[in-house]
Amino acid sequence: MENTIENLEAKFQAKIDAEIKIEPKDWMPEKYRKTLVRQISQHAHSEIVGMLPEGNWITRAPSLRRKIGLLAKVQDEGGHGLYLYSAAETLGTSREQMFEDLNSGKAKYSSIFNYPTLTWADIGAVGWLVDGAAIMNQVMLTRASYGPYARAMVRICKEESFHQRQGYEITMALAQGTPEQKEMAQDALNRWWWPSLMMFGPNDADSTHSAQSMAWKIKRKSNDELRQAFVDATVPQAEFLGLTIPDKDLKWNEERGHYDFGEIDWEEFWQVVKGGGPCNKDRLKARNKAYKEGAWVREAAMAHAEKRAERRKNN
Amino acid sequence: MENKEALFEYVLRIADNALILGHRVSEWCGHGPSLETDIGLTNIALDLVGHARVLLQYAAQVEGKGRSEDDLAFLRDIRDFKNVLLVEQPNGNFANTIARQFLFDTFNYHFFAALSNSKNEKLVAIAKKSIKELTYHYRYSAEWVIRLGDGTEESHEKMQEALDDIWDYAGELFVADEVDAKMLEEGIGVDLEAIRPLWEERVNAILKEATLTRPKDGWIQKGGKQGKHTEQMGLVLAEMQWMQRAYPGMEW
Numbered sequence: 054m055e056n057t058i059e060n061l062e063a064k065f066q067a068k069i070d071a072e073i074k075i076e077p078k079d080w081m082p083e084k085y086r087k088t089l090v091r092q093i094s095q096h097a098h099s100e101i102v103g104m105l106p107e108g109n110w111i112t113r114a115p116s117l118r119r120k121i122g123l124l125a126k127v128q129d130e131g132g133h134g135l136y137l138y139s140a141a142e143t144l145g146t147s148r149e150q151m152f153e154d155l156n157s158g159k160a161k162y163s164s165i166f167n168y169p170t171l172t173w174a175d176i177g178a179v180g181w182l183v184d185g186a187a188i189m190n191q192v193m194l195t196r197a198s199y200g201p202y203a204r205a206m207v208r209i210c211k212e213e214s215f216h217q218r219q220g221y222e223i224t225m226a227l228a229q230g231t232p233e234q235k236e237m238a239q240d241a242l243n244r245w246w247w248p249s250l251m252m253f254g255p256n257d258a259d260s261t262h263s264a265q266s267m268a269w270k271i272k273r274k275s276n277d278e279l280r281q282a283f284v285d286a287t288v289p290q291a292e293f294l295g296l297t298i299p300d301k302d303l304k305w306n307e308e309r310g311h312y313d314f315g316e317i318d319w320e321e322f323w324q325v326v327k328g329g330g331p332c333n334k335d336r337l338k339a340r341n342k343a344y345k346e347g348a349w350v351r352e353a354a355m356a357h358a359e360k361r362a363e364r365r366k367n368n
Numbered sequence: 369m370e371n372k373e374a375l376f377e378y379v380l381r382i383a384d385n386a387l388i389l390g391h392r393v394s395e396w397c398g399h400g401p402s403l404e405t406d407i408g409l410t411n412i413a414l415d416l417v418g419h420a421r422v423l424l425q426y427a428a429q430v431e432g433k434g435r436s437e438d439d440l441a442f443l444r445d446i447r448d449f450k451n452v453l454l455v456e457q458p459n460g461n462f463a464n465t466i467a468r469q470f471l472f473d474t475f476n477y478h479f480f481a482a483l484s485n486s487k488n489e490k491l492v493a494i495a496k497k498s499i500k501e502l503t504y505h506y507r508y509s510a511e512w513v514i515r516l517g518d519g520t521e522e523s524h525e526k527m528q529e530a531l532d533d534i535w536d537y538a539g540e541l542f543v544a545d546e547v548d549a550k551m552l553e554e555g556i557g558v559d560l561e562a563i564r565p566l567w568e569e570r571v572n573a574i575l576k577e578a579t580l581t582r583p584k585d586g587w588i589q590k591g592g593k594q595g596k597h598t599e600q601m602g603l604v605l606a607e608m609q610w611m612q613r614a615y616p617g618m619e620w
């Protein structure tokens with residue numbers, strides 16, 4: 054058969070349908086490549102920007118054990134960022150390009166990281182809810198059709214589940230602590246609940262990339278399916294802690310076998326996605342500052358590596 | 369001075385060095401010049417706070433007054449902190465951080481290597497466990513001194529300036545007082561005079577490779593071991609201890 058575009062596309066789709074992973078050197082539709090670059094780099098950016106809200110509490114963690122747990126977690130996130138940038142680079146983009154897109158605001162990252170961590174309890178809520186939501190998404194992605202992405206997600210998921218347990222444990226210590234601590238935990242849940250549900254993206258009907266991503270098996274479940282799974286898993290966890298989910302419409306639906314829940318504030322969602330969240334400016338400023346102020350260090354490392362290579366050649 | 373009292377003081381000093389430097393380095397988390405340095409520095413902070421925990425636990429045990437690692441970390445005020453002044457200095461730019469780290473890591477590596485010959489079994493166990501991580505720090509900061517010193521003109525200047533700025537604080541690492549003397553006499557502590565040449569040799573060699581000039585030895589700024597700190601220290605503690613001070617006596 055001749056390698057016309059139509060034939061290549063048909064072969065590609067057949068491979069996807071047969072659950073054969075696509076690898077960097079395989080032919081792939083340009084749009085598939087672009088979608089993956091966008092998604093994987095956004096995912097990587099989320100890990101990096103996500104270091105900031107939690108990093109905010111490292112110097113103030115209330116016990117040494119918690120300080121260590123938080124440091125280890127944020128370090129893991131940096132590592133996840135590295136895996137994901139590497140996965141994106143197999144698609145022909147560069148880390149520098151991705152950083153530029155992040156710093157200029159062209160590339161997005163998860164909207165959740167535009168919310169501030171106001172109290173120590175937020176660190177628990179972020180681990181429990183935000184990592185919990187991320188895991189729903191990421192477990193699905195371990196079966197994504199693009200091999201390097203799927204493999205990165207396998208490694209990342211192992212660490213993420215540990216982070217989520219850690220976050221839940223922090224929240225549990227507070228929920229079982231003094232009335233002041235319990236109030237702190239409830240307040241954090243109140244502020245993080247809806248933003249966590251927003252992490253799954255727009256409703257299926259409004260999700261622009263969904264259909265194609267499902268056909269290409271980049272996505273294996275829809276936004277609403279994942280969101281429902283998250284609510285179903287998380288409500289009993291909150292109940293166990295004696296905390297209340299801030300949603301008056303939340304109710305078990307016997308017929309569906311799922312929880313019904315209230316409407317998300319989509320106006321807020323789009324505002325945050327478009328840069329108008331409480332911390333969008335601060336997060337980007339912090340990233341830009343680190344990148345700009347670190348330029349001389351990166352240049353020094355490059356210059357030194359060149360000098361070394363030169364010396365080795367001459368010896 | 370009772371042996372127990374001196375031992376408590378001695379262990380506390382080692383712990384405080386790790387705790388305060390770990391705290392400082394952790395301030396970099398998320399703000400490093402590259403993803404790799406961000407991860408590297410966070411990893412070092414993690415190791416140091418880990419060392420601080422084991423040492424504070426042991427100090428609390430030696431003291432025998434029922435205090436915990438957290439009591440010691442979060443409920444002592446400035447005058448009871450016994451870290452050297454070097455480790456409480458602010459991060460500044462990346463070169464400032466690396467200069468501080470390099471001078472301390474070189475000391476700390478040789479200090480712990482010597483401590484693993486102590487007569488105190490607990491300290492030997494801690495030293496042997498820590499030395500693997502300290503070997504990594506010892507390599508990491510030295511390599512960055514070389515990269516920055518022998519990198520670009522700008523990085524060379526910044527690295528030199530950073531060394532010049534912090535040099536006066538390095539001397540305190542080797543100033544022994546009665547606690548050091550007592551612990552040395554008991555065969556527990558480290559002979560600072562014996563590790564000084566090792567420190568000198570390494571520092572001189574790395575600076576040479578980095579094409580940097582060793583600052584002149586002049587004043588030695590000291591006092592940390594006796595709880596007489598720089599003005600930096602109060603700010604570190606205000607931030608680090610705030611939760612425990614605001615919400616005392618709770619489990620976290």
